[in-house]
Amino acid sequence: MRITHVVSVSGGKDSLATLLIAIERCGIENVVAIFCDTGNEHAETYAYLDYLEKRLSIAIVRLKADFTAQLAAKRLFIARDVRTGRDKSGRRLRWSNKAKRRALAVMHPSGNPFLDLCMWKGRFPSRKAQFCTEELKRNMAVGFQIDLMEAGHKVVSWQGIRRDESQNRANAKKWERVGRGLWIARPIVENTAEEVFAYSESRGVKPNPLYLQDMNRVGCMPCINCSKGELRSIAARFPEHPARIGEWEVIVSACSKRGFSTFMADAHQAKDRRVIFADLNIWARIEWSKTSRGGKQFNLLDEQENEGSGCSSSYGLCEQGALA
Ligand code: SF4
Known part of the structure; x- marks a missing residue:
């Protein structure tokens, strides 16, 4: 054999x-x-x-x-879903008719695996997910x-x-x-x-x-776990990448029952989705990445900077910080 x-x-x-x-x-x-x-x-x-x-x-x-089949099934699921639940902060969460129209208008296979995956899940991945x-x-x-x-x-x-x-x-x-x-x-x-x-x-x-x-690692550009310094470098050297992520944030937000999703997730006290999106979207993160240490709403990402960036998968499929 x-x-x-x-x-x-x-x-x-x-x-x-x-x-x-x-x-x-x-x-x-x-x-x-x-x-x-x-x-x-x-x-x-x-x-x-x-x-x-x-x-x-x-x-x-x-x-x-290829997530074509998953997106088709999700479209059907959203169209039929009439349940009402609550999110972590106790806010009522359901697929309203308006939200359904918004999601179904954009939820079509784009041919880009990352975007299609996020549309299917209705959110961007995070360190915990x-x-x-x-x-x-x-x-x-x-x-x-x-x-x-x-x-x-x-x-x-x-x-x-x-x-x-x-x-x-x-x-x-x-x-x-x-x-x-x-x-x-x-x-x-x-x-x-x-x-x-x-x-x-x-x-x-x-x-x-x-x-x-100036890149410490090679792989997703950017990675959801990228450090503050890496995000700053990517924005300065390769602005087309944050621009693409910004477009994806609009599309994935439309596919989210919560009405928003940002590429770099973080805890936020506000209940208004527009406030959260305004504070956590990729452009806000880039602005924050240009500051010196601090930025109280971004503590989680700041801590990650100290750990080194990249994916913690033991399969070695996503590269970790090269010289960290
Ligand atoms: S964890 Fe891996 S697959 Fe996910 S964004 Fe980072 S590099 Fe890409």
Whole structure:
């Protein structure tokens, strides 16, 4: 039975080093590289994948989640829903006819996985409800591996995570048997970010150019968990990305029973949705990111800055702060 080594490539330094190690150890003919496209990536990352394909003579399989069926079911659900509930602050919550019209007018597949996922959920993901990693990356990668296994392959899933990235990854094993015919290899768990960069450089492979443009991590642009400094840099260097998020906030808000949803969620005392949206939308966050320490309504995000940015998934599918 054939063993296939699947490497999930994000465009970041850790998955690059992991891919290079997998190719060296297992032979390029036994390695399959995949990229889970969130639809919230920087154009440089797509161009970098093209570079890697040419430089390494390997095809990178692009995987993109499709929520067409979920959106159709949600439209039907909203149209029929007549229940009334209460939100955490005790406010009455229901799909009024006006809210239904608002949601049904925009809730159509856009072809962008991140936006379609948020329309389906009626909200943006958050640190506590990080369904983006699960729906856009983990499910796609796992589904790909299951298909391979059903086609008769044994699969080794290579993950580019390092123990020094976060508490969540501190005990990551180098090698793990997950089940019959499926293993996980984590070849760089003991390495530092500097060692990982040096390894790829020693093999003559350039890092993603975003690292040279003040970005500590590569992946969603921005990530819902990005730090204050990172948000400030993204707004200054790549204003088209916050502009896109601003458009998404309007669309996802229309799909929300509460009537609003912001890309970077936070607790807020106000009950009026217009006040909350005005304080927490991406443009308000960017303005806040330009201030020195403080900003009482944004304490949560400020604390996250100290922890380092990025996703805490132990699957290593979203890159953590590169040099944090
Ligand atoms: S990079 Fe951030 S926003 Fe993107 S999938 Fe991961 S956690 Fe979600």
